[in-house]
Amino acid sequence: MNIFFVIFITITQQISPVPLMNGENGFYSASGSFDKPGSVKFILRESYGIGNDTLKNGNVHQTSTNIDLFYTPFTFLQFAGGYRYLSQDTERSGDFFTKAKLPILTMKKLKLSISPCFTHLSAGNNYYTTNINLGIIPLSQKNLPEFLFSQSINIGNRSGKGLLQLASSLLLHSKYFTPFIELYTELPGSFSFQERRNSQFSTGLRYHIAGFDLTGGIGIGLDEVDVRVIDYNFILGLSYSLNIRKKSAGTLLLTLVDKQNNTPVSATVFLKGANVKKSMECNGGICSIKDIPFGFYTLEVKKTGYKTFRIPIFIKTKKFEKIIKLRKIENRKGGDKK
Structure with missing residues (x-):
């Protein structure tokens, strides 16, 4: 039984959390590997952000609540579902998502998985996406920290327009600390880099002790200032996991x-x-x-x-x-x- 307590401190221009990139490795990049069979993980995240509204010439205040549940019934199968609630000044919205993660390639130093996902918005719109997660260990030496490169790609169609989300992270695993850097961006519509939005560079540090994970970090927006919505976003998260399968x-x-x-x-x-x-x-x-x-x-x-x-x-x-x-x-x- 493990309990993970996660704190994210980010500076970002993103309106709402990315449903599929749940920050298992970085803030947005997910993991290509699988938990042990019988593992159940519950994640609760609460965030608060402040930004500038160029049209209203004022500040934008945003809060969001994210509840996720993950279950791994077998060695290479994981189900997940979650609810997102977003409040931005007088606007309210919410969405449900569900997905299933399946393996594509599993090797000692390379993990590749795919996750078909269905999302239902409170406005009544539904959309489907596919999340592809890649994990590579480029360098591994005995008695030395281990590097991990992670790449997450989320592609689909939302509101009749194409959607492509990219997140890349580099982590250094050690016994107690895992520092990481991450790059995230979105390519809507025609997937052109000229139309990219919500781009940011993030860096953070995760601390492990006695079953707890404590993470803090900062992100720097890479888009033009006049197109950002949220400049500062503080996230507090609590994760609890256990194995419900009876051991042999x-x-x-x-x-x-x-x-x-x-x-x-x-x-x-x-x-x-x-x-x-x-x-x-x-x-x-x-x-x-x-x-x-x-x-x-x-x-x-x-x-x-x-x-x-x-x-x-x-x-x-x-x-x-x-x-x-x-x-x-x-x-x-x-x-x-x-």
Whole structure:
């Protein structure tokens, strides 16, 4: 179970958040990889922005609320849905979106996925887009931070006009910090760079600690000042994720006997793993420990008059049987124990 707390501080000219580019890598570029099967992620983002209205010669105040839910039922399939609410001065709008992410190419250092998406606007208009996400690890050295290049392309048709959104980011992954830079732009209509809008350069830093992600950054608008709507946009986000799939587990069946005569021995059994610590009394030399998640453990058996028995074990089947032969502590001449 992980909890992610995300804070975005951006300077942008964008009227509303980009539905499909949900900022998994940067602010807008999404990830081409998949979460673990059974993963559920809930994201809540609240933003507040201020800009200049050249027609009214005044400031524009904008607030938006974004609620997203992601679910990964299988290794290479992810469903997502969300709601966006936007308030700009006296204007109100909202939209719902849903999408499904599928793999195109999956390699160790290259991930490519595609996400067909349907969006319903509160005004009654619907539109379809396709989101393509590419992730490349160009440089990876042992004991050094890892670079990741990410490219997101969202293409479709909105209100009878073509829509093309591009987001490129470069990240440097380390144990606690992930700095990144990102470039975003939109090409409406004929997809001409002369008609581009909402272009911006962003840079940010993500901090990881104990399951939390804290991110801050700044974006600089690249379009002409007179075509911008929002100059400053502050975003506060909370993300919560968990895995609802029941993990595979097995049962450990133990038989404890004396090494010399093979008679049953009652003893105390300890099982220790990364997230599991169990102990029980093995009366009569036979006992079982149930519901042990698959993985590596240390098995320890203690009995007065016998040497402590300790071995590593790997639980990978539904039933794991083990016969343990305990060795008595022998007394040497003079009272020394062997």
